[in-house]
Amino acid sequence: MARRHIDDSTPTNSLVMPDYTGGVRGYIPRDIPYGDPQNEAMGGVPMGDYPDDLIDPSDFKEVIQDCHDRQLFPMYHEEDHGMAVRWNQNGLPYCWAWSATIALMNIRQAAGKAAVALAPTSLGWLVNWSSSGYYLNRTIAGAKERGIASTAFVPDIHSRNPRTFVPGWEDDALKYRTGEWWDGQPGSDLHVIRQCLTILRTGSPIYLAYNWWGHALCGIGMLFDETKYLNVVFIIRNSHGEIEPIELSGNRMVPDEHYGLRMGSLAG
């Protein structure tokens, strides 16, 4: 599998796509801190409430191998629905929407629901249809409230103009909503990676973001590699038109925010 591999020695500038340099950050760090009851009101279950359930680092090798052998990681669900190839925000600073959307499509596949292509720009109401970045936790809450419309109702998935959407798109979006989610606890790099592997093992994708990149993405798997930081490589679906997921290692792979989507809504 030919994946783009990024490690600590990769210059940050080379990661920023040419069409993504307009000075607009797609990812805005959370304004509601972890542990705030507002997150729970939005459906977030604090991951730190269950520290004993996190995978022990001494088990990383065995667990990661097992997740590949049994195809438990979301990357296998993504392969099954086949709609992540060339996933592309196409210059819009909507990484927060693209990554949330592919995460929802992945968890729907994990739950055995029909594969339906969803349109990230239907979340544009969160930023009043402007060319803006947004918060990840508020995006999940927005997708939980109003959902994400299918591409059948958004013919041009890069259009931020809801007048180009097919009438009825808002009702259609209600069928494709996020459910409850794990709210990742900030902490040491190892603590965050333990949470991420624990979530990924359940088949749940991770909606994550990097401050250093100003970018939101979707975590879909891990590799074990003893030559790498914390012995792991993070497999991540980017939204810059790649065919394969990217691989991140080194301390850059540790997300500044991470959320695990547990379920999608029943309808759809």
Place this chain on the structure above:
Amino acid sequence: MFRHPPRGAQRSAAIAACVFALCSLVFCLPAAGQDIKIVGPTDPIQAGEPAWLEITGVPDDQGAVFNLHPLLYTNPQHIVPMHGLFLTTTPGTYQITATALIVEIDWEKKTHRTTLIPLSYEVTVEGEAPHPDPPPPVDTKWQVAIFHQSDTRDTMDADQLEVCTGPLFRQELAAKGHGFVGLFDPDERDSKDGIPERVRRFFDAADGHELPVMVMAPMNGGDFRVVPLPANKTEAFKILEGK
């Protein structure tokens, strides 16, 4: 010499008499729920034998109803109020409950007091347990749905996770002619969605069971089966294949 009291005094005496009578009526009522009870057969009944139950002792202007019980028939189209027909073929002890509603009015103080009285009655059914339904044919093809609490999915071992979310289990299901309906969390039910018709009966079947469970419905129609989530996919296929 006896003299009639003045007219005003007569009126006062009449009013006082009326008030006394009303007060007597109120205070003469039995204490709320004193004699209200469920009456039914005093001895154990045989399996399959119908038993009539009745709520007695309820004043004419008050009411009582049997609470919902799957073995008690109280349809008002066929059965008069405060009566019920109990029928089962399964021996055991069953608790039937009812609620009486007593409203006491104090006309003098212009107040009322409402009392809900819980009633309970035990029916004992004796006899032989019915023979279990014959197992479905071993070549039955099933639709399979998994119900779990998604916030506990991180505590499952890999073998059970494979049954819940693993594509390999679903591929094997399909290869053997079964179908995967989906992985569900009952908490997904909410006012916006309701339950889609295609999975409603699976939700009904899973209701009341301790999660996680595997719900199975024969492809060609028939009774649903609900079993605890198998420990691994090998166990799951043993159940599906009736082994």
